[in-house]
Amino acid sequence: MDIKTLHDADVISISTAKSAFDTLATAFGQHIESWQHDVVDRLSHSEWTGTAAGHANTRISTLGTELQSAKQELGLVSRALQDAYDGFAAAQAHLISALDDAKNQKLTVADDGGITWDKDPNSPNFAGKDAETQAQQIQARITAALNEADHADQTINSRLGHLATNAGNGTGLDSATAKADTDAANALEQVPAAGTDPNSVKAWWNGLTDEQQRRMILNHPDQIGNMDGIPAVDRNQANQINLQRAHQDIQHQLDGLGPEPNQFLNVADSNGFPVENPDYTTWKQKHDDLTDKMNGIKAIEARLNTKVDATHPPTFLLGFDTNGHGHAIVAVNNPDTANNVSTYVPGTGARLGSIGSDINRSDVMVASANNANKQAGDKSTTSSITWVGYDAPQNIIPEAADDTYAKNAEDKLVSFENGLHATHDGKIGNNTILAHSYGTTTVGYAMRDHGLPVDNAVLIASPGAGVDNAKDLRIDPNHVYAAQSPADAIGWAAATDPSGLGDNLWDNLKTDFGFGDGDHHLMYGRQTTAPQFGANVLPVDPNAGHSDYWNADSPTLVSMGQIMAGKY
Structure with a gap:
């Protein structure tokens, strides 16, 4: 034409x-x-x-x-x-x-x-x-x-x-x-039913004219924006509509809450302590939930509206809703056109309200990957996607001690990863799944039970990936990487299964006599940095806390970028 x-x-x-x-x-x-x-x-x-x-x-x-x-x-x-x-x-x-x-x-x-x-x-x-x-x-x-x-x-x-x-x-x-x-x-x-294979969704989308696609985005943004198999640019357009509507709706609900009620009633309980006002309790729960979601919405808006330059790549909103604690999927750089694509799955506490800090992690990982490429004289581009597309546990006890959250996320994560391949312009050069904390359990379960179409798996501060050996993740174990600082409290996530407890006791006993081999089990399987797990162990700052692996001076961050860029 x-x-x-x-x-x-x-x-x-x-x-x-x-x-x-x-x-x-x-x-x-x-x-x-x-x-x-x-x-x-x-x-x-x-x-x-x-x-x-x-x-x-x-x-x-x-x-x-x-x-x-x-x-x-x-x-x-x-x-x-x-x-x-x-x-x-x-x-x-x-x-x-x-x-x-x-x-x-x-x-x-x-x-x-x-x-x-x-x-x-x-x-x-x-x-x-x-x-x-x-x-x-x-x-x-x-x-x-x-x-x-x-x-x-x-x-x-x-x-x-x-x-x-x-x-x-x-x-x-x-x-x-x-x-x-x-x-x-x-x-x-008609929009395909939820759960339709991403390749079928992509074929359906390609069969529409651009004008028909525009009408679908305008008339069904909630479905189009969250459907795997729809290209990133189109999902972003639909989700920006969803984001704007949610902003208006959440603000309307906040305005409708009215003034804060008195926290206590003018009575005391049998011990002489003031009795909390039930109206205040209800108001506070709603207010905190809505405020938290609004913080997430504003963080996404701020990143989407940041002027694109060398240090601030374009962002794409690939998923969004306010159901439960809220969900969001945000890509730094277009995953459909980037040479290398990485999906980052955060763990306990991940939700719409906390998305800002997770997007920042994707930003610094892309910068790290870009630096790895630059040092190698490679002009390849990298996209990092923050995937808060599941209901993550919101506290350590009791929620993070329950693997139901990981099990419920498996199908969603598999579909999303398959969707990345369905919409990519050609074959993805280097595809990485990278997770932190409970997110590694979520990723591990999905890889163990279904397999993920990825080249690399990076497990940061893992309480266990649901397997005792890297080979059980269904990819080449030479492309499984793990990091855990000695100062990271995740090492205290004790094993709960009898076999894990027994192995730990035996290894501790051997260590007492000077011939322990470092084998150790955590809550959801063998420690991923133990030699017996079989992963490549990444360098860490020995003083790093549980969330410090993305600090500017972190050697782990350098390694993450190299893996994402295919340069490790």
Whole structure:
């Protein structure tokens, strides 16, 4: 598709053709009604019997089915023509808008898309000091419009070509074929059910024109924004709608809470202590929950609105809702186009309200990966995704001592990782899953029970990954990495299973006599940095606390970046 073709396209002719085809389809339907009344009904009321009558009735019945199938197929042609008009009209409008803006800004657009301008400040046609920036933006809009038209052309051509083939070889007269074609056309107008395989979702999305995709985003942002298999750019658009609506809703609820009630009643209990006001308790719980979610919303907004520069890559909101403690999935750099992609799964305490600090971790990990690439003379790009797409435990006891949270997250994480491959432009060069604390248990369970399509697994400060050996994570154990500082309290997450307790006692006994081998079990399996686990142990600051692995001077952070970049 080129500028002149799209600009001069007579899209009204498509609408006219659609109207003409509707007239044809209506006339065809009237002929079917006449056939039913003048032939079928009269024949059924006749007293014609015998072998010939039986053959005739059978053929007439078959012919009636074929006519109804043909009517369905004609209707599908009309729907395709309408979608063609909508798609091409939108693309043409976007092109004309870009060309008009170019003209207003004194930029000259050539037929091949090249843009020139007068650079003489004394000329009446001087385009201004920011002409180059404006030209780049116009160029991007023109390219997007042409791509939009190409996409519409391909999708509509495929649909019309299929229907034309059916008409040419007679398969369109088959009721099963007509039903399948109708179901396929209806599916284009319906969001796939939750849990649909990401590859099927991507195929559905690709079958829509850009205009149909826009309508889906506007009409169903909550579904599109959180569906694996939808490209990152489109999920981001949908989730920014969800984010704005949630901001308004949460603020409305906060405003509706009214003033804070008195904390205590004017009475004392049997021990003489003041009795807490039930109204205050209810108010406080709602207020704290809403405030926490608002903090998360504002943190996401702040990062999305940060000006993109060398130290602040673009961000994409790949998932968002306020259900429960709230969920958010935020990518630093576009995972669909980055050479290397890493998913970071935080642990206990992860929720919408805490997303700001987790996004910061993705930022510093991308910077670390960029530095690793720079040192290697590699221009590859890296995306780090903060995945708070599950209900994480919110406290150490009792929630983090319960593996139900990890089990409930397995299918969600598997679907998300499969979705990254479905939407990526080509094959992901180096794919990493990186987790912290209870997040390593969540990742470990998913890898153990289902397998994840990743190249590397990085387990930071793990209370156990649900397995006793790295090989049980279903990837090459040479690409499993672990880090745990001696000062990290996670080492106190004692084993609760009998075998783990027994192994720990035996190893402690051997250590007392000078021949212990460092084997140790934690709450959810063997310590990931124990030699027997079989992971590559990363360097750590020996004084690092549980959340210090992302500090600026952390050797672990350097290693994380190298692994993500494929340079470790």
